[in-house]
Amino acid sequence: MDFNEQYDIYLKAVEKKIEEYFKSLNIPQKNVLDAMKYAITAGGKRLRPVLVQAAAEVCGADMEDAATVALAMECVHNYSLIHDDLPCMDNDDLRRGRPTCHKVFGEDIALLAGDGLLNSAFEILSDKSRYKSISDKALLKIVRCLSVASGVFGMIGGQVVDLECEKCNDVTLEELSYIHANKTGALIRGAVKCGCLCADNDKGNEYIDILDNFAEKLGLAFQIKDDILDFEGDEAVLGKPIGSDEKSGKSTYVTILGMDSAKEYLDKCTQEAKAVLEPLGEKGEFFSCLADYLLKRNY
């Protein structure tokens, strides 16, 4: 199947799950639900839920179950974006071309909407009635994978070092790599691992380390590209002002390496990610195309 068609299937599957989930929520607190929904329906590439489903599919998992796990993954991603945008953190006004959650709903509701999405992720993963064939054991492993990726050992650990480094001017390449390996990398790796765990079979066990290794390199390439786009991107396509990293004095792969070397590094990481996929043969094709797609993206 064509890469774009496949990507679109995964994207639509998770967006259907998001819609169904918010339709099913029936509580009187409309504003916090609106804030959660506002954040999670802002579009975006849906990279993490796509990775969950792609990994699940090559391992032979039930794809309806995988889409539900992908929904939980996207809840965690959007919880982190809402909290990251808050005034006490990055203090961002725009995300994906729209005002950030706290700009629309206020800081208090945005904080709780983030908290709500994180709790929802685990509520979704632990509700057996949502799944057709996945075992308790596999779901518990997925809860573990996601909570480790999202917690102090993963995403939060990266955010903390990021905050510390904002206060100093001489961030090294090693520090920057540490930040991104955790802040964005941990959840991208968590996505493919959760996908493999959905399958709950030998294939899943066989592929999990390969795809984890791939996702590690893909996550790095993804971040380098983000940093390049902050210099060279089109504001209308990006949905946020360009040059914001430079303006805020933030260290990025471009400021540390320079543009030419950053582009070379991006190419190198993309090639390395693709090379890791070799043992998967034809089954690695979607992931290989995904690495190229992310290399060439303009948003």
Added chain:
Amino acid sequence: MDFNEQYDIYLKAVEKKIEEYFKSLNIPQKNVLDAMKYAITAGGKRLRPVLVQAAAEVCGADMEDAATVALAMECVHNYSLIHDDLPCMDNDDLRRGRPTCHKVFGEDIALLAGDGLLNSAFEILSDKSRYKSISDKALLKIVRCLSVASGVFGMIGGQVVDLECEKCNDVTLEELSYIHANKTGALIRGAVKCGCLCADNDKGNEYIDILDNFAEKLGLAFQIKDDILDFEGDEAVLGKPIGSDEKSGKSTYVTILGMDSAKEYLDKCTQEAKAVLEPLGEKGEFFSCLADYLLKRNY
């Protein structure tokens, strides 16, 4: 066994788990770990972990496993306290006689410490290596129970209505009851339910509704007592200034009912909570003493 001795055993068991957990965390981000630990080691009554263990014990669960589940419960409780104290929420400077987390570590680290504790709760619940005898099925049910109690259907739902009601002057008794049934009640009920689920047996299934009903009434009594203490308490014992509810124009059981009626209502709820325990016979004794203890507490 004497009630106080029993309470102390549960209290020490969870404090030991807290200490072990933070000793085991080995990441370079010392400040976020310090903030998490600062919040969770501030003492307090440890009511929720005590309830987990007491419910687990009457159902015949492994008590080492129950103490680990109690640790996860206390992580969730402290995540909610850190976020609740933030400037965009209640903007509190003092908690349990000490500066609040964001006063010591800054808002950004406090936000992430709260997030970290919530993720840690699910990481602890999903790590099979921490448990001796509990099944995957039971752990998954506990994850579900805790995430529902803590999320938009529970605690967060109550917080949102609380924020809304702060903006209006004519809060009704019904609205106040709704807020507390969710904001504090949901997690107190979640605690006894998680305790019963630890047992993963017929006794657990038999007792879960009884103890849930008890916890609902206990949670209400707990909140009424809190409101009374805000008027009549001793600042040195409470660890926070008294009269803060009145000063901020906050509606409480005392402002709505008046002090005499609030005290009558407290007595009534405590008696009702104890009456629910009848089917448990002798096994209900600890819970009955707990209701009296909370009625008489001065902090």
